[in-house]
Amino acid sequence: MATVPLLSDAAAGAEALAVFDDIRAKRQTDYVNNFWRALAGDPALLRATWERLQVVMAPGALDPLVKEMVYLAVSTANGCSYCVHSHTAAAKARGMTEAQHGELLAVIAMASQTNALATVLGVPVDERFMA
Template sequence: MATVTLLSDEEVSADALAVFDDIRATRGTEYINNFWRALAHDPVMLRATWDRLKHVMAPGMLDPLVKEMIYVAVSTANGCEYCVHSHTAAASAKGMSPQMHTELLAVIGMAAQTNALATALQVPVDPAFDPNS
């Protein structure tokens, strides 16, 4: 259950509506998801978050599909159900196959296990892996 109401286009400020319009234009869709509708209570935060997300998720040295898959992994580690679902859908739309998703989940699971073991054992970082050595 949301802790704030999800604002409709009719309920948001002019500043928030301008962000919604940018989201629609950038994504080529009329759909504004619930995350943005919740953030619309604070148009400054909405704009800052959208602008940063647009920049970070834009094509660059990492392919947009890779970025979405990383987002799924980090969202899983952080326990963000909303982000896991929305970025799994985005990754699928960018070409993630069911086989790629299965492999991604295997990597997430393996990393979670080995991270927990290394943390519990307090294994020191090998000098070969430490750029400060």
């Protein structure tokens, strides 16, 4: 259950609606998802988040599928169900196969286990790994 209202187009102010329109145009869709609608109560935060997301997720040294898969891994580690579902869908839309998804989930699970073990055991970082 949302802790803030998910603003419809009719309820969103002009600033938020302008961001919604930009989302629609850049994503070539009529749909604005709930994450953006939840941020619409704070138009400055909505705009800043949308603008930063476009920069970070744009093609660069990492291709867009890799970025979606990293986003999915971090979202899983952070326990964000919304982002797990949203970025799984985005990764699949960018070509993630079922085999890749399965391997990604295995890596996430393995990293979670070994991170917990290293943390609880207080394993010091090897000197050769220090940058």
